[in-house]
Amino acid sequence: xSVFGLQLVFIHRRLHEPHAASYRWTYRVxxxxxxxxxxxxxxxxxxxxxxxxxxxxxxxxSYLSDTSMxxxxxxxxxxxxxxxxxxxxxxxxxxxxxxxIDFRISGQFNLTDLDGDPVFSGVNSRLKWRSLVEGGHGxxxxxxxxxxxxxxxxxAIELVEKLRRLYxxxxxxxxxGQLVISGEMVNDNTKYRILAGAFxxxxxxxxxxxxxxxxxxxxxxxxKVKDSxxxxxxxxAEYDYSTKLDDGFRIVPISRETTITLYGVKVGSGFQWESMxxxxxxxxxxxxxxxxxRLCAVSEIPLDQYLRGVVPAEMPSGxxxxxxxxxxxxxxxxxLAKLGTKHLNDPYDFCANVHCQVYSGIVSEAESxxxxxxxxxxxxxxxxDNICDAVYSAVCGGHTEHKRNVWNPPDExxxxxxxxxxxxxxxxxxxxxxxxxxVRKWIDxxxxxxxxxxRDNLPTLLAYSKKYFRWEVSYSRKELEDIIxxxxxxxxxxxxxxIPLNRGVSGRLMEIEVxxxxxxxxxxxxxxxxxxxxxxxxRSAAFVIDIEMGEMGTPLAFHFRGAGWGHGVGMCxxxxxxxxxxxxxxxxxxxxYYQNVEVRSVYTPExxxxxxxxxxxxxxxxxxxxxxxxxxxxxxxxKLRAAVTxxxxxxxxxxxxxxxxxxxxxxxxxxxxxxxPDKPKGLEKPPPAIKTAxxxxxxxxxxxxxxITEKPHPKVxxxxxxxxxxxxKVAAKTTIKPKQKIKPTVVKAKIKKAxxxxxxxxxxxxxxxxxxxxxxALAVKKPKPQLKAVKKPKLQPKAIxxxxxxxxxKTTARLKAREQVxxxxxxxxxxxxxxxxxxxxxxxxRIVAKTMGKMAMKxxx
Numbered sequence: 053x054s055v056f057g058l059q060l061v062f063i064h065r066r067l068h069e070p071h072a073a074s075y076r077w078t079y080r081v082x083x084x085x086x087x088x089x090x091x092x093x094x095x096x097x098x099x100x101x102x103x104x105x106x107x108x109x110x111x112x113x114s115y116l117s118d119t120s121m122x123x124x125x126x127x128x129x130x131x132x133x134x135x136x137x138x139x140x141x142x143x144x145x146x147x148x149x150x151x152x153i154d155f156r157i158s159g160q161f162n163l164t165d166l167d168g169d170p171v172f173s174g175v176n177s178r179l180k181w182r183s184l185v186e187g188g189h190g191x192x193x194x195x196x197x198x199x200x201x202x203x204x205x206x207x208a209i210e211l212v213e214k215l216r217r218l219y220x221x222x223x224x225x226x227x228x229g230q231l232v233i234s235g236e237m238v239n240d241n242t243k244y245r246i247l248a249g250a251f252x253x254x255x256x257x258x259x260x261x262x263x264x265x266x267x268x269x270x271x272x273x274x275x276k277v278k279d280s281x282x283x284x285x286x287x288x289a290e291y292d293y294s295t296k297l298d299d300g301f302r303i304v305p306i307s308r309e310t311t312i313t314l315y316g317v318k319v320g321s322g323f324q325w326e327s328m329x330x331x332x333x334x335x336x337x338x339x340x341x342x343x344x345x346r347l348c349a350v351s352e353i354p355l356d357q358y359l360r361g362v363v364p365a366e367m368p369s370g371x372x373x374x375x376x377x378x379x380x381x382x383x384x385x386x387x388l389a390k391l392g393t394k395h396l397n398d399p400y401d402f403c404a405n406v407h408c409q410v411y412s413g414i415v416s417e418a419e420s421x422x423x424x425x426x427x428x429x430x431x432x433x434x435x436x437d438n439i440c441d442a443v444y445s446a447v448c449g450g451h452t453e454h455k456r457n458v459w460n461p462p463d464e465x466x467x468x469x470x471x472x473x474x475x476x477x478x479x480x481x482x483x484x485x486x487x488x489x490x491v492r493k494w495i496d497x498x499x500x501x502x503x504x505x506x507r508d509n510l511p512t513l514l515a516y517s518k519k520y521f522r523w524e525v526s527y528s529r530k531e532l533e534d535i536i537x538x539x540x541x542x543x544x545x546x547x548x549x550x551i552p553l554n555r556g557v558s559g560r561l562m563e564i565e566v567x568x569x570x571x572x573x574x575x576x577x578x579x580x581x582x583x584x585x586x587x588x589x590x591r592s593a594a595f596v597i598d599i600e601m602g603e604m605g606t607p608l609a610f611h612f613r614g615a616g617w618g619h620g621v622g623m624c625x626x627x628x629x630x631x632x633x634x635x636x637x638x639x640x641x642x643x644x645y646y647q648n649v650e651v652r653s654v655y656t657p658e659x660x661x662x663x664x665x666x667x668x669x670x671x672x673x674x675x676x677x678x679x680x681x682x683x684x685x686x687x688x689x690x691k692l693r694a695a696v697t698x699x700x701x702x703x704x705x706x707x708x709x710x711x712x713x714x715x716x717x718x719x720x721x722x723x724x725x726x727x728x729p730d731k732p733k734g735l736e737k738p739p740p741a742i743k744t745a746x747x748x749x750x751x752x753x754x755x756x757x758x759x760i761t762e763k764p765h766p767k768v769x770x771x772x773x774x775x776x777x778x779x780x781k782v783a784a785k786t787t788i789k790p791k792q793k794i795k796p797t798v799v800k801a802k803i804k805k806a807x808x809x810x811x812x813x814x815x816x817x818x819x820x821x822x823x824x825x826x827x828x829a830l831a832v833k834k835p836k837p838q839l840k841a842v843k844k845p846k847l848q849p850k851a852i853x854x855x856x857x858x859x860x861x862k863t864t865a866r867l868k869a870r871e872q873v874x875x876x877x878x879x880x881x882x883x884x885x886x887x888x889x890x891x892x893x894x895x896x897x898r899i900v901a902k903t904m905g906k907m908a909m910k911x912x913x
Contacts, residue, residue: 131226131229131230131242132229132230132231132232134229134231134232134391134392135231135232135233136232136233136234136655137234138233138234138655138656138658139354139355139356139430139655139656139657139658140233140354140355140387140388140391140655141352141353141354141355142352142353142354142355142358142387142401142402143338143350143351143352143399143400143401143402144350144351144352144353144358144400144401144402144403144404144411145348145349145350145351145395145398145399145400145402145403145404146317146331146333146349146350146351146403146404146411146413147314147317147318147347147348147349148342148344148346148348148349149342149344149346149347149348150316150346150347150348150349151184151185151346151347152182152183152184152185152347153182153183153314153339153347153349154180154181154182154183154314154315154316155180155181155182155183155303155312155313155314155315155337155339156178156179156180156181156312156313156315157175157177157178157181157303157305157310157311157312157313158178158310158311158312158313159176159305159306159307159309159310159311160174160175160176160305160306160307160310161175161176161303161304161305161306161310161312162174162175162303162304162306163175163286163293163301163302163303163304164301164302164304165297165298165300165301165302166297166299166300166301166302166338166340168302171295171297171301172293172295174306175293177288177292177293179288179289179290179292180288180289181286181287181288181289181293182286182287182288182289183284183285183286183301183339183347184284184285184286185282185283185284185341185345185346185347186282186283186284186285186296187282187283188280188281188282188283188341188345189280189281189282189345190280190342190343190344190345191276191278191279191280191343191344191397192276192277192278193274193275193276193277193343193397194250194251194252194274194275194277195249195250195251195252195253195254195256195257195272195273195274195275196247196248196249196250196251196257196272196273196274196275197247197248197249197257197260197261197264197270197271197272197273198245198246198247198270198271198272198273198460199215199222199246199247199248199264199268199270200245200246200268200270200460200461201243201244201245201246201460201461201462202243202244202246202461202462203243203244203462204244205244208224208244208246209224211246212224212246215246215248215264218263218264219248219249219260219263219264221248221249221250222246222247222248223246223247223248224244224245224246224247225244225245225246225247226242226243226244226245227241227242227243227244227245227392227393227396228240228241228242228243228392228393229241229242229392230242231388231391231392231439233654233655234655238388238439238654239388239389239438239439240438241389241390241391241392241393241438241439243393243462247273248260248263248264248270250275254272254274257272258272265574265576269460269576269577274397275396275397276343276396276397280341280342280343280344280345281298281299281341282298282299282341282345283296283297283298283299284296284297284298284299284300284301284339284340284341284347286301286339299340299341300338300339300340300341301338301339301340302336302337302338303336303337303338303339304336305334305335305336308334310334311332311333311334311414312332312333312334312337313330313331313332313333314330314331314332314333314337314349315330316328316330317329317330317331319412320405320406326588331412331413331415332413332414332415333351333353333413333414334353334357334413334414335351335352335353335354335357336351336352336353337349337350337351337352338350338351338352338399340399342398342399343397343398348399350399350400351404351411351413354657354658355384355387355388355657356384356425356426356429356657356658357658358387358411359380359383359384359425360414360417360421360422360425361411361412361413361414361415361416361417362383362409362410362411362412363376363379363380363383363421363424363425364412364416364417364418364421365409365410365411365412365416366379366383366409366410366444366625367379367421367625367629368513369416369418369420369421370420370511370513371513371514371629371632372629372632372633373420373423373424373632374631374632374636374637374638374641375625375628375629375631375632375638375641376420376421376423376424377424377427377428377637377638378623378628378632378638378641378642379424379444379623379625379628380421380424380425380428381428381431381432381433381442381638381642381651382433382442382443382444382622382623382642383409383442384428384431384432385432385433385439385440385441385442386409386441386442386443387402387409388432388439388654389438389439389440389441389442390402390408390441394408395408426657428638429653429656429657430653430654430655430656430657431651431652431653432651432652432653432654433466433642433646433649433650433651434649434650434651434652435464435465435466435646435648435649435650439654440464440466440467440646440649441464441467442622442623442642442646443455443467443619443621443622443623444621444622444623444624444625444645445616445617445618445619445620445621445622445623445624445625446517446520446616446617446618446624446625446626447503447517447520447521447616447617447618447624447625447626447627448472448503448558448616448618448620448624448627449503449521449522449558449559449592449594449614449615449616449617449620450471450472450473450481450494450499450501450503450504450521450558450615450616451469451470451471451472451485451494451501451557451558451559451620452468452469452470452472452558452620452621452622452624452645453469453556453557453558453560453578453619453620453621454467454468454469454556454557454621455467455468455621457469457556457557457560457562457578458556458560458577458578458579458619458620458621459577459621465647465648466646466647466648466649467621467622467646468647469556469557469558469620470644470645470647471501472501472502472503472624472627473499473500473501473502481499481500481501485555485556485557485558485559486555486556486557486559487555488552488555488596491555491559491594491596492596494559494615495522495559495594495595495596495613495614495615498521498522501627502624502626502627502628502630502631503521503616503624503626503627503630504521505517505518505521505626505630510633511633514626514629514630514633517626520591520616520617520626521615521616521626522613522614522615523591523613523614523615523617524611524612524613524614525586525590525611525612525614526609526610526611526612527609527610528608528609528610529546529547529606529607529608529609529610532547532585532610533545533546533547533568535584535585535586535587536566536584536585539583539584539585539586540573540575540584542571542573543570543571544566544567544568544569544570544571544572544573545568545569545570545571546568546569546606547566547567547568547607547610548567548568548569548606548607549566549567549599549607550564550565550566550567550585550597550610551564551565551566551567552564552597553565553574556578558594558616558620559594559615560578560592560593560594560619560620561578561581561593561594561595562576562577562578562593563575563576564581566584578592578593578619579593579619581593585612590612590614591614591616591617591618592614592615592616592617592618592619592620593614593619594614594615594616594620595612595613595614595615596612596613596614597610597611597612598610598611598613599611622645622646623641623642623645623646624645627645628641628645631644639651
C-alpha cells in the first residue's frame with residue numbers, strides 16, 4: 053500500500069507539467085489497481101469496517117485477538133470478577149426507560165453525585181421528590197451473533213477455527229471470572245462465548261444468522277462501546293432542595309430504618325400479570341441516565357437483604373417453611389453463580405424482573421420468608437467445588453428438563469431432567485416423552501407426581517395451583533397468523549400447520565416448523581416457541597396441537613393443550629412445597645432436584661434491619677453497688693433479704709425482688725441504709741406478666757405476698773365482672789347493659805325540651821327570597837315585593853347573580869300559574885236570576901230590589 057501511495061503522489065505532480073499525456077494513462081492504471089486491491093481485502097474480511105462492521109471494544113468484557121488464539125500452548129490467565137470482604141453487595145436495576153421518576157423518602161438521608169461527593173447532607177424531608185432528564189445522548193452499541201458458548205478454553209479455540217471456514221470474522225469472548233469472599237475463592241464461573249461479526253445495526257447482524265442456524269441456535273446480542281450521557285434535575289415538592297447533576301445521583305440513607313418509595317414501577321413486563329405499582333426499597337438507591345438516554349433506577353443492597361424481597365416474590369409466603377428455605381438457598385446460589393455474566397451492558401448486576409429473579413423490595417416481605425433467609429444465611433449449593441446455577445420454575449408438569457435443551461451451552465451435570473416423583477414410585481411414569489404419541493398420553497392424564505396435587509388434604513394456597521399442572525388455550529387461524537407476524541416479524545401468509553420437529557426429555561418442544569402460504573419458518577428454543585405462539589407467552593413448551601379444519605381444507609382454529617408453567621429446568625416450586633408437606637427438609641428437597649450436590653456456607657450475613665432485629669437485653673454488672681451509703685451490718689441485711697425472698701418462689705419473682713426500694717413505709721432508716729441486693733446471675737428482665745407485682749412491691753416492699761394473694765389482678769377482676777355488695781338494686785337497674793338499645797326518637801325529644809336552639813340569623817334579602825320551605829308555603833306568601841329585594845344583591849358576585857334571579861323568576865311564574873288554578877278551581881257563586889227563580893213568591897220582590905241595588909252601586913263605583 054505504501055508503494056502505491058508514493059507512485060500516486062509522484063504521478064500526480066507530473067500531471068501538471070507539459071507533455072503529461074503519458075502520465076495520465078499510468079495514473080488511471082494505478083487508481084484502478086488500488087480499487088481492485090481494496091475490493092480483494094474487503095472480500096477476505098480484512099477491512100470489515102468499510103461494509104458496516106464496527107470496531108470491537110467493550111470495557112466490561114475481555115476480547116481475545118487472533119494472535120492469542122493462534123498460540124495454542126499459551127493459556128489465558130484467570131481474572132477476579134468480584135471481591136468482597138464479607139457479605140456480597142449487589143446492584144439491582146428495577147426501573148428503566150422513564151422520562152421522570154417520582155420518589156418519597158422516609159427518614160434521614162444524604163444526596164450525593166455518582167462519585168459519592170455530597171450535594172445535600174442530613175436531609176429529613178417527607179415531601180415528594182421528582183427527577184427529570186434534560187438532554188443528553190444514549191449509549192452506542194455494536195451487534196454480533198452469539199453462536200454458542202464453552203466452559204473450557206481449548207474447546208472454544210478449536211470451535212473458533214472450525215467456524216472461520218463459514219465466516220472469517222469469528223472471535224472468542226471471555227465472561228465471568230473468580231469470586232472471592234473474605235479472602236477465599238468460592239466460585240469460578242469463567243466461560244467463553246463464540247461471536248461472529250461486529251455490525252453497527254441489528255438488521256445487518258440478522259443476515260448472518262442463517263449461516264449458523266443449521267447446527268446451532270444463534271441469537272443477536274449487543275455490546276456497548278460508548279456510555280450514555282445526560283443531565284438530571286432533582287427537586288422536592290416545595291422546591292426547597294433543587295439541583296442539576298451530570299449523569300445521575302445517589303440517595304444514601306443515614307440509618308437502616310430509612311426507606312425509599314418509588315412511584316409507578318413497571319412489574320412483569322411482557323407477561324399476563326404486567327402492571328404498575330408503587331414499591332418501597334431500603335439501602336442506597338441510584339437514579340441515573342440509562343442506555344436509552346432516559347432514567348433508570350438501581351438499588352445497592354447486601355445479598356441477604358435482596359433475598360428478603362426475592363423469596364416472597366418467587367414463592368408465596370404461605371408455603372411450608374422447608375420449601376421456603378429451599379427457595380432461599382436456590383435463589384442465593386443462582387445469584388453467586390451468575391455474578392459477572394449478566395447485564396454486561398447495564399450499570400447493574402441483575403434486573404428485578406423474571407429475566408433474572410423478581411425483586412419486589414420490602415413491600416412483600418413476610419415473617420416466614422425472612423425467617424427462611426435468616427435460618428439459611430450464607431448457604432449455597434455446590435457441585436465439584438463450584439456454586440450451582442440453581443434455576444427453578446413454578447410447575448414442571450411432572451418432569452423437569454435438561455438445561456442444554458432450553459438455554460445455550462455449556463451444559464451442567466446437576467441440571468438434568470428427572471420425573472417429579474421418588475424413584476420407582478410408579479411404573480407408569482416410564483414414558484419416552486420425546487415421542488409425540490407418548491406426550492399426548494402424558495398430557496391427557498394426571499400422573500402420580502409431586503406437582504400433580506392429586507390429594508384431598510391440600511392447603512388452599514396449593515390447591516389453587518392445580519390449574520397450572522394441565523392447561524388449554526385456543527386461537528382462531530386469523531388470530532394466530534397476526535400473532536406470529538407480530539412476534540417473529542415474518543409474514544407467512546395463510547397458516548396451514550405447525551409441525552413439532554424436536555422435543556426434550558420432558559416433552560417440551562425444542563424446534564417447530566410453521567407452514568404458511570408465503571413461506572415456512574423454523575423456530576428453535578423453548579422460550580422462542582412460547583413467545584411466537586402467544587400475545588404474551590404460553591405457559592410452557594410442553595404442549596400438543598389440535599387443528600380444527602374447515603370444509604375447504606384450511607384450518608379454522610388451533611387448540612393447544614399443555615403441561616406445567618415455566619421452562620421446567622431445576623427445582624419445581626409446587627413439587628418442593630408438596631415434599632415439605634410430606635416431611636422432607638430443605639436439603640433433601642434440593643438433593644432431589646439438583647443431583648449430586650451438597651450445601652455449604654460461604655459467608656456470614658450482616659445484621660438485619662432493626663425492624664426484624666431482636667431486642668438487646670442489658671444484663672446487670674456483677675458487684676454493682678448502689679449510690680446509697682451502707683452502714684448496716686451484714687447480718688441485718690441478710691435478715692431483710694430472708695424476709696422477702698421466701699415468698700417469691702419463681703426466678704421471675706426473685707428478679708422482681710431485686711428492684712430498688714422506692715417508698716418504704718416501715719423501718720425507713722433501716723431500709724435507707726440497706727445495700728441494694730444484687731440480681732442473681734443469668735437473670736434477664738422480667739416478662740410483662742410480672743409488671744403488676746413490681747408496682748405493688750415498689751409501694752410496700754415487705755407486704756408483697758399479702759397484697760398479691762388478697763387483691764386479684766385488675767384484668768382478672770375486669771373479666772370476672774365483680775360487683776361490690778354496697779351497690780343497691782336501684783343502682784344495678786340503672787346501669788345500662790351493653791346490648792341494650794335506646795330509641796333515638798326519645799333521646800331527640802328530651803334534647804329538644806332541655807335545649808332551646810336559637811334561630812339562625814338570616815341574611816338580608818337572601819333569607820326572605822329563598823326560605824327552606826316547600827312550594828306550597830311559598831305560594832301563600834306574596835312573591836312580588838320579595839323579588840324587588842333580590843333583583844340586585846350587593847354582596848353577591850356577578851357570577852352568582854344571574855342564576856339566582858333566573859331561578860326566582862321561574863318560581864314566580866310557577867306561583868302565578870298555581871294562583872290562577874286555585875282561583876279557577878273555587879266553586880262558582882250562584883247568579884241573582886237563579887236565586888230569584890228558586891225563591892218563594894213573597895220574597896221575590898225583596899230579593900230583586902236588593903240585588904238590583906247592589907248592581908247599581910257597583911256600576912257607580
